[in-house]
Every structure is written in C-alpha cells, then in structure tokens.
Amino acid sequence: MEKKQKATKIFLYVLLIALTVFMLVPFYWMVISSLKENKDVFSVPMQWWPQVMHWENYQRIWEKIPLLTYFKNTAKLTIITTIIQLCTSCFAAYGFTKCRFKGRDTIFLMYVTTIAVPWQVYMIPQFVLISKIGLNDTHLGLILMQSFSAFGVFLIRQFYLSIPNELCEAARIDGLNEYGIFRKVVFPLGKPAMATLTIFTFTNVWNDFMGPLIYLKTQEKKTVQLGIRTFISQYGADYAYIMAASVCSLIPVVIIFLSCQRFFVEGVAASGIKG
Amino acid sequence: MSEKKAGGLTSHQKRAIRTNLVGYSFIIPNLVGYSLFVFLPVCFSFVLSVMEWDASQAPMKFVGLANFADIFGDRVFRSSFVHTIQYALMTVIPTLILALLLAVLLNNKLKGVAIFRTAFYFPYIASIVAVGAVWNMLFQPDFGPINQFLKFIGIDNPPRWVVSTDWAMVAISIVSIWKYMGYYMIVYLAALQGISGELYEAASLDGANSWQKLRYITIPMLTPTTFFVLIMLTIQCFKVFDLVYVMTGGGPGNSTKTLVNYIYEKAFTSWELGPASAGAIVLFAVVLVITLIQFRGEKKWSRDM
Structure with a gap:
C-alpha cells in the first residue's frame, strides 16, 4: 500500500513538472531570445542557451x-x-x-x-x-x-x-x-x-x-x-x-x-x- | 434646501432629510462617474445602432434597422460571427477540462503545490501584447521552435499556423487555452475546498479508488462550478479582441476576424458608427442570452441544493 502511494506521488510530480514546463517555456524562450542577437533568435537547430549573452539589448x-x-x-x-x-x-x-x-x-x-x-x-x-x-x-x-x-x-x-x-x-x-x-x-x-x-x-x-x-x-x-x-x-x-x-x-x-x-x-x- | 423651507419642517423630517443626504454623499462620487461614463454610454449604444453617423460635426440621421440589415448583409460580418463561434468551440471545452484537471491535481496534499499554482496562474497575468509577441515567434512557420519540434518528431509538413488561413485560429485558441486555464483552475480549486472530506472518507470505506472518487464525487459536486466556468468562458470568447489583434490582426485574409475586431474596425478605422454599434448590439444580445441561461441554471441549482 505504501509503495503504491509513493508511486502515485512520483507520477503526480512528474505530471505537474511536465505541465509547469509547458506553461513556462514561452517565458523562458522570451528571456533567452531577448539575450540573443537578432539573427540567432530563429537559428536551426534552436539554441536553448545563448552562446553569448547580449545584455546590451536591454x-x-x-x-x-x-x-x-x-x-x-x-x-x-x-x-x-x-x-x-x-x-x-x-x-x-x-x-x-x-x-x-x-x-x-x-x-x-x-x-x-x-x-x-x-x-x-x-x-x-x-x-x-x-x-x-x-x-x-x-x-x-x-x-x-x-x-x-x-x-x-x-x-x-x-x-x-x-x-x-x-x-x-x-x-x-x-x-x-x-x-x-x-x-x-x-x-x-x-x-x-x-x-x-x-x-x-x-x-x-x-x-x-x-x-x-x-x-x-x-x-x-x-x-x-x-x-x-x-x-x-x-x-x-x-x-x-x-x-x-x-x-x-x-x-x-x-x-x-x-x-x-x-x-x-x-x-x-x-x-x-x-x- | 432653502432656510425658509427647512424652518417649516419638523425635527423628525429634518433628520430624515439629513440621513438621506449622508447616504447620497457616500455614493455620489461613484454614482456620478458611473452614470456618466458607463450607464449613459450603455443606453446610448442602443441609440447609435439605429443612426447613421461618422462622429463628425454633421448631425446623426435616424435610419431605423438599416444598420442591422447592413451588417447582416455584409459577408465580413457574417464570417466574423462564425469565426467567433469557431474560436469559442475550440477554446471553451479544452480550457475547462484542463482547468479542472489542474485543480484536481493541485488539490492533492503535495509539497510545493504553491509553486505549481503560481506557474499555472502566471500566464493569466502576463500582458497579451508580450504573450502574443512571444507565441507569434514560437509559431513562426519556418524556423519557429514549435515547427522545429514537429519536424523533429517526424511531421514533415507542419501547419503554417498564423500565416495559414486554416490554422491561424487554432493557434490563437492554443494561446488562449494556455493563458486562461490557470485562472479557471483557481476557480475550481476554491470550489474543491468546499467539498466535504467526509464524502471521500465514506467512499474510501466503500472501497472506491481515486478514479471512482473523481468520477462519482468530485465531478458531480462541481457541476455548478463547471456551469459557471462554461458561461464565463463562453462570454469571454465572444469578447475576444486583443489576442487576435496582436497575433494576426484578423488575417490572413479575414480568416481570424472576430466580432469585436469587426466592431473595432467599423468604428475606429472606417468611422461607420451606426453599423459598428449594430454589431455591438449583436454582441450584447449574445451575452444577454448566455447570462439568462446562467440565471436559469443558478436558480435550478439553488433549488436542488
């Protein structure tokens, strides 16, 4: 019984974290794009972490x-x-x-x-x-x-x-x-x-x-x-x-x-x- | 109140007048502003809908129901109306189901629930201009992250989203669902707190599992809330403007133009205030019908409870 409860809990956390990521990805993308150079915003493949931080954009x-x-x-x-x-x-x-x-x-x-x-x-x-x-x-x-x-x-x-x-x-x-x-x-x-x-x-x-x-x-x-x-x-x-x-x-x-x-x-x- | 008149009154009457005046003094600041800037315009919107006017010095002209005939004969208006309904159909049910799901998940006693709640609610308070800008880039058809992802998982011809007449409204719906489900999740959470724990305990004693509890206790107990959310969401969908304006501007073609976008353009771009107001009255009628349904529903549930 206890084991089962633990499994449910882990499942819930995984689900919640996945949903949270989905909810927050647009904001993450907004922030990292704001620190990129214009031409790198739509680079293929996507850069999930800018190589150089362009703080001067701000x-x-x-x-x-x-x-x-x-x-x-x-x-x-x-x-x-x-x-x-x-x-x-x-x-x-x-x-x-x-x-x-x-x-x-x-x-x-x-x-x-x-x-x-x-x-x-x-x-x-x-x-x-x-x-x-x-x-x-x-x-x-x-x-x-x-x-x-x-x-x-x-x-x-x-x-x-x-x-x-x-x-x-x-x-x-x-x-x-x-x-x-x-x-x-x-x-x-x-x-x-x-x-x-x-x-x-x-x-x-x-x-x-x-x-x-x-x-x-x-x-x-x-x-x-x-x-x-x-x-x-x-x-x-x-x-x-x-x-x-x-x-x-x-x-x-x-x-x-x-x-x-x-x-x-x-x-x-x-x-x-x-x- | 002149001196002479006040002199002729009994002290009782004087006190009554005083009480009235004190009462009025409290509501007057809001009442004046509200009557002038809300109530008067509401009444006047009916007047404008039967007039021909371009907001200039020229006088208004009474044209009866011609404005209504005008807009119903206008293909753009009819399609705007249809788009609004399509948008509502695509948005309402998914938002409702996701909001309920999130609320049920967060109603568990887990550590860190507050953080998740914040994350889910956050899109709701973010401004539509910022949110629209970022989603427009995410939906970028050639290099946007969404289509890169879709290509990555093997979809060779992903939808062209905001530049495609077929998919633009879907894209707007997705953003809308993402933005508003957190708000309705909070509404559901508040309602969930109101369900007595005893019901669940009794069900546990009878050997019910989590799914059965959800199916036979939670969802039925939440029916009034679901009804309320359904009504609110539908009304909200009929009022959509900003999201469409910042994401597609009603295009491509007129494929995402909604009722309020139509009203806005008629009024503030072509200055045809008559037809624009007729459109506004159509919106009012829709909202009124939905609100009346809500009243009936509420009556029903308050009787059943």
Missing part, C-alpha cells in the same frame, strides 16, 4: 523606443485609476450597505443591470462622449473611463455586508457620525477586499491594450503595451529587441504578483464563486 531598447516615457505614462494611469476606483468603490459600498436612504435599491439596481454588459458593447458611445468633452488622446479621458466600475462596488460591498451592523451601531452610540464610522470602523476592516481590488485594477490597467489603442494617438502619451505594440508593427524583424521590451513590460506585474499572490487567489475565488 540597454539598447531604452534608446530605441521611449520606453521610459511609456513606463511613466502607464504608472501614472495605473496609480490614479486604482486610487479613484478604490476610494469611490469603498464610499459607495458603505452607502449601499450601512446607510438607509431613499432610492438606494433603485440606484443599486442600475449597477446590477449593467455589470454584465461587456465594455465592448458601449465603448463606441463612451469614446464619442469623451471626445465631445475634449478628452480624446488625453490620459484624463482614459482614467475617467476606467475608474468607475460596478465590479469594484460589488466586490467591496460583498465584503462590507459581512461586517456586522452591530459594530456600526455601537460606534454610533459612542457618538461617531457616519463619516467617522466609515473612517474608523468599516474602512480599516475592509483592507483585504481593498487589496484584492487594488491588484485587479492594477493588472487590468497595466495590461490594458484596447483602451489605449482607441484613445491614445500621440507618441509621448502611449502606454507600455501600446508602445511595444507600435514598435512590433514597425520593426517586426527586431526579434531580440521585441522580446527584451516584452520582458521589461512584464516585470512590474511579476513583482506585484509574486508579492501579493494571496490576494490574487482570494480575488479569483471571491469573484468566481459569487459571480
């Missing part, structure tokens, strides 16, 4: 495309969008869970009915609207269109619902007004949900491609994703540089992901199960 890429500008733009968009999203969602979630006011349920219904509508359905009128107020090709336009989501409100609301009302009641008796209760009681308790939302918004905005593609035309305003894409379409044969740029674009997300993995997993579970 220097060159910053000169070849304004990668630093792209990084700054993306960081700006990501940070501002995440902050607005977080603050307004927490506020609204408190309003929807802990306050009673006229029309609350009707207003919430508006969120419910539109949460399932894909962005692609309303991206055209949204673009028209943002252009009409003169924000086409601006970062502000992109920020405004991405900052308000029903998903954020739902996620935080779900968490606030689990905070007992007695807690707020007790604070009320202690003489705190609603803003005080929000600031001192509910907001600090909601940190796990906020972490999840932060990470979701961060990766979404950082990786977003279609939004910037539609809104940003000026070279100096482009984001990392759009900038790299533009580079690829212009210099499609600069394989090593393309891969070096891709590696650079992945780094921030990788850092966030590895340091906050727990919240990623909890976030998927929360949004997945509750729908």
